[in-house]
Amino acid sequence: xxxxxxxxxxxxxxxxxxxxxxxxxxxxxxxxxxxxxxxxxxxxxxxxxxxxxxxxxxxxxxxxxxxxxxxxxxxxxxxxxxxxxxxxxxxxxxxxxxxxxxxxxxxxxxxxxxxxxxxxxxxxxxxxxxxxxxxxxxxxxxxxxxxxxxxxxxxxxxxxxxxxxxxxxxxxx
Amino acid sequence: xxxxxxxxxxxxxxxxxxxxxxxxxxxxxxxxxxxxxxxxxxxxxxxxxxxxxxxxxxxxxxxxxxxxxxxxxxxxxxxxxxxxxxxxxxxxxxxxxxxxxxxxxxxxxxxxxxxxxxxxxxxxxxxxxxxxxxxxxxxxxxxxxxxxxxxxxxxxxxxxxxxxxxxxxxxxxxxxxxxxxxxxxxxxxxxxxxxxx
Numbered sequence: 001x002x003x004x005x006x007x008x009x010x011x012x013x014x015x016x017x018x019x020x021x022x023x024x025x026x027x028x029x030x031x032x033x034x035x036x037x038x039x040x041x042x043x044x045x046x047x048x049x050x051x052x053x054x055x056x057x058x059x060x061x062x063x064x065x066x067x068x069x070x071x072x073x074x075x076x077x078x079x080x081x082x083x084x085x086x087x088x089x090x091x092x093x094x095x096x097x098x099x100x101x102x103x104x105x106x107x108x109x110x111x112x113x114x115x116x117x118x119x120x121x122x123x124x125x126x127x128x129x130x131x132x133x134x135x136x137x138x139x140x141x142x143x144x145x146x147x148x149x150x151x152x153x154x155x156x157x158x159x160x161x162x163x164x165x166x167x168x169x170x171x172x173x
Numbered sequence: 174x175x176x177x178x179x180x181x182x183x184x185x186x187x188x189x190x191x192x193x194x195x196x197x198x199x200x201x202x203x204x205x206x207x208x209x210x211x212x213x214x215x216x217x218x219x220x221x222x223x224x225x226x227x228x229x230x231x232x233x234x235x236x237x238x239x240x241x242x243x244x245x246x247x248x249x250x251x252x253x254x255x256x257x258x259x260x261x262x263x264x265x266x267x268x269x270x271x272x273x274x275x276x277x278x279x280x281x282x283x284x285x286x287x288x289x290x291x292x293x294x295x296x297x298x299x300x301x302x303x304x305x306x307x308x309x310x311x312x313x314x315x316x317x318x319x320x321x322x323x324x325x326x327x328x329x330x331x332x333x334x335x336x337x338x339x340x341x342x343x344x345x346x347x348x349x350x351x352x353x354x355x356x357x358x359x360x361x362x363x364x365x366x367x368x369x370x
Contacts, residue, residue, distance in 0.1 A: 026334045030327040033211060037326075040208075041215020044244070054240035057232065066229055152211060153204040160200035 001169070005090035017088035025088055032081040036152055038074035042067040043113070043148050050132050050141040060127050064120060071113065095169045096161040102154040109147045112140075180264040184339075189261040193339050199262065202255045209252030210329070214322050216245040224294075224315035226306025234302050263339040270336050276328035283321045290314040 008014055017024050048054035049063040058066075086093045093099050120127050131137050161168045174182075183189060192198045222228040223237055260267050267273045294301075294311030301307055307315065 022334075026330045027327075030330045033207065033326050033330065034214065034323055036207070037211040037214035037218065039215075040211045041219060044212070044215070045219065045241075048240070048244075057236055070228070149208055152208045153201075156204040156207045157200055160203075163197050163200055 001094055002091070005094040008087060008090035008094075011087070014087050014090065017084065021088075025085070028081050028084050028088070032078060032085070035074050035077035035081060036155075038070055039078060040148050040152065042071040042074065043109075043145060046071075047141040047145045051138050052132070060120065060132055061124060064117060068117060075110065093158060096158050097164040097168050098154045098157040098161055102151055102158070105147050105151050105154070109144065109151060112144050112147070176268070177265065180268055183261040183264040186261060188258070189264075192258060192262050199259070199338065202258050206252055206255040206259065209248045209255060210326065212248035213245055213252055214326060216241050216248065217318060217322055220245075221315040221318050224307040224311050226312075230305035234307070235298060263336065266336050266339075267332065270332055272328045272331040272335055276325055276332065279321055279325045279328060283318065283325070286314050286317050286321060290318075 009018075045055065045067050046063055049056070049058065049060060055063050123131070157163060161170050192202065219229065219241060220238065223230070223232070223234060229237060290311060294307050294314065297308065301311075306312060
């Protein structure tokens, strides 16, 4: 991975970003945080609706119709800006524990959101009726939100991979 | 007491010293700060887009505000508290940082903008509660709110790139490896980077 990171850091786009480091990297990071705000708030609103704590004047389907597209759009922005950060500083990103745990959780979070959307479309009656009243579904809503919270925290911890001690690959090299 | 004495007393306080001397506390505070501000911005954006008639246009504004804004305030509390904790670790440096000062000014503007909304558009809420968008003054404050909060996010990131983190006075005694006996490879932990990028 270190070798791949070093190769990536020699590519044209990476060098362009590195040469304008003083403003390009903070700009990309700031846009990334704006995207995080959109994503986490969208997940939050759908989860609150499942928990019955907000949006009870709306059906579950109306709630996902409102926030689903913003979640997808936000994730696309995060993927684009996140990708640019990896290209711009490959060693800093790829050679950390936090980055890889984060990527794993992003995959889990996205999978849960996708399965939920498909399931809601297929079993709409059940979701609006009995599903969202089940304790297990409410727990899942809470866990889903916590996954996104963990993703945000791990994202910031990429800058501080020393917190993982000897688990951090940066520590070994 | 002049300002530099005050800032120095913040920096030498027990809490500030404790945060500086730990390898873990500052990164965890900063991470929580990012989570909090993402929630603040995200929930405020939902309200602003409703005012502008861009999203949630068929919902009662009052209903949405009562569903969402309490969470915005909780998140704001978390963000302000973690922000204050970061500030006291290196108060002198942050206080004189241009981006920090501008960010504080923007936070004040966000507050004034919210007051303007409460004193104008919110007063006539019964007339537009179920309308797809707010009256002109409400839409204006919504645009300003989005611009101000996005600016605050950018300024916050710029503070991290233009300041250095305070160095610990004494090396940390606890490190991650001690928490999991047997996982350590016996070497000393890596030196933490001295910036907040």
